[in-house]
Amino acid sequence: MGEHGAAGIWPGILAGLTVPGGGRAAAMADAEAAARFAARTSPALARRCFGPLAGTPFAAEAAHGSSLLNRFRRISGLRWAIAVGAAGIEVICLKGLGTAFALYDDPDLRAMADADLLVRRSDLQRLVAVLQKSGFRFAAEPGRSPWGFISDASFQPMLSADGAVNLDLHVHPDAWPLHCGLPTEAVFAAARSVATPEGSIRVPAPHHMLLLTASHAARDLFLASTVPAMIDAILLLRRDAQRIDWPAFTAIARAGRSLRPVQSFLALLAALGADAGAVPPALCRVPGGFGAGEFRRLVQAARVLYPDEAAGWLARLRRELLVAAEPGVALKRDLRRLIGLLHPGRGLPEELARR
Secondary structure, eight states, rough: OTTTTOTTTHOOOOOOSSSSSHHHHHHHHHHHHHHHHHHHOOOHHHHHOOOOOOSSSSSSHHHHHHHHHHHHHHHHHHHHHHHHHHOOOOOOEEEEHHHHHOOOGGGGGSSSSEEEEEEEEHHHHHHHHHHHHOOOOEEOOOOTTTTBBOSBBBBBBBEEESSSEEEEEESSSSTTGGTTTTTTHHHHHEEEEEETOOOOOOOOHHHHHHHHHHHHHHHHOOOGGHHHHHHHHHHHHHHHHSSSOOHHHHHHHHHOOOOOHHHHHHHHHTTTTTOOTSSGGEEEEOOOOOHHHHHHHHHHHTTTTSSSHHHHHHHHHHHIIISOOOOHHHHHHHHHHHHHHSSBBOOOHHHHTOO
């Protein structure tokens, strides 16, 4: 764990992931951080880690409601993933839809806002047609940023007619540059089947899942929204670290120009006390130079579960340049953002965007 030993609420979180309620003392010692954990993940997961504490956001009734909401969103996504599979369109379940069953002993603990499905580009039009026939439409949402949608991996979400189901379609496992080292077909080739009450689904292989978790966290600049990804990775390392082909993992990260953010992510987990003993030390290397100071700031914020949610654009730019992206990658993303200021991306597949 080096100079950044575990501290704050994380010993309680890690204990509670092992033994239900194992982090109760830590939550009672820092109720505000425990409440932030519930907000960043779900009250259901906080109850698992800390026990149902009265007067907290993860009291028994609130945690039960959270479990039901998590279940509803997950089952809604699962049913459509299985339905499109029955229509002959192969998909891989990414992010929470995949990790809930692959990593959690109780999938109701894993919150998810939408269902992320990876599809081959050659199958995209057919998938969209199937969904549109069932009442789904692409959302007409403004981009979250003034430059619109610049990702080449996914699109605007597809919403069911009643707005209850939100599907996020991906044609790459993650946006440039990771798919240069981890193309869609490689994820399909290595994917594994996982049984669910709704039927069998396919999820990424462990080494791909860990790479994608790290890449998604880095794309979100390791801010508060990445705490669920951190928990996913901690559980994955506990379950599968001994079986991961680390040289192959490293080669993919390097080919995908993502080695620095992957190292930053794994170093962060180690700094928070996660068991990274099976991870090669080179993959947990703390950034050097100017990145060392930024990494210390990141660890300090993560240890106390990000009490200051807001981050200005200068802080975000610094985080991306120093720890969350390779230098050339960060600069190319900035160029895309500048272009997007003039021509904001609509977030629709090319075939639809031309209409």
